[in-house]
Amino acid sequence: MSKRYFVTGTDTEIGKTTIAAALLHAARVGGLSTAAVKPVAAGCERTSGGLRNEDALALQAECSPALAYELINPITLEAAIAPHIAAKEEGAALTLEILAGACLQVFDRERDLTLVEGAGGWRVPLNDDELLSELAVELKLPVVLVVGMRLGCINHALLTCEAIAADGLQLAGWVANHVDPDMSRPDENLATLQQLIKAPLLGRVPRLESADAASVAAHLDVTPLV
Template sequence: MAAAYFVTGTDTEIGKTTIAAGLLCAARAKGLSTAAAKPVASGCEETAQGLRNSDALALLGECSLPLSYDEVNPLAFAPAIAPHLAAREAGVQLDVEALATPVRRMLAKEADFSLVEGAGGWRVPLAGAASLSDLPIALGLPVILVVGVRLGCINHALLTAEAILRDGLPLAGWVANVVDPQTSRLEENLATLVERLPAPCLGRVPRLATATPASVAQHLDLSPLGIALGRG
């Protein structure tokens, strides 16, 4: 049965895409078909084919279904700024339905394992009073939280998990991505996260010299999602 998750992070620049691509790679290694979407991305580069985002391309590279770039990343903006500001400058109304419609088309392909990656953290603004967190709410997707392990991550992780649960979505699991291996009391911090986060840990990814999807996947475990994967 098809299973789909929304991937969010405790902050920006904490390796959310690196982990998402690793999760997709791990699913493919289990023989599952995969699909993904990053519905809005800023910081895109102009190419002969149009604006392209490196994160969206990384996700596309781990999709086993034949998806086009536009199906993975329907809304792309050049400035490397908050998506709602980039959309405003481009004259685009960045509302929940504008994001949900193309994501629903991707999910309708019913890959065994699908991921929808957000931008930044849980409360990234959209147009008006809307937030990017309204997208997984509209789609009813359980959430995988990427915790960028560095100073302050415990507070960020617990607050994000609290917000996800308060919004009525299940926290399916979380991944510890060690972005700062020199973090003081690293093991104690990780133990505190395991103790306090109300979801299973799907893996601890160390700082890798070359973080390819395959090398990241070696540190991930999809088995805690087994019930969700079996039920769809």
């Protein structure tokens, strides 16, 4: 049976792609078919093949069987800014309907594990009227939360969990990703989060010299998702 999840984070730049790619890697080496969608990516580079996003390429590398880039990342925005601002500046249509349709095209592949990665945190605007979190609601996707372990993470994590619950979605699991090597009392913060977040902890990822998918996957347990 196909399993599908929406991957979000407590903020931007806290490792959503790193964790998503690692979860796909763990599933893939376990013999499962995998797919990913990063429906909108801001911060793309011009290449001979068109605009390409580093995060979307990392997800593409863990899709098995392979998927075309355009399926994984249908909306590419060049400026590395909030997607709704970039879309407006670049004249790109960014709507819930377009993104949902793009995700359904990948869902039709019926892979064992499919991850849809958001942009930034949970409440990211798509346009003047719609939020990216509404995509998870529209597709009825359980959520995987990446918690960037740094000062303030408890507040950010709990508020995000509350918002996910308020939207009527299940928190399927969460990952503690140590983004700040100088964070004070990381063990105590993790213990508090484990006590207060009522969902499986899929793993605690330390600061790694090489944060490739295989290295990160060694610190994760994909079993609760598949």
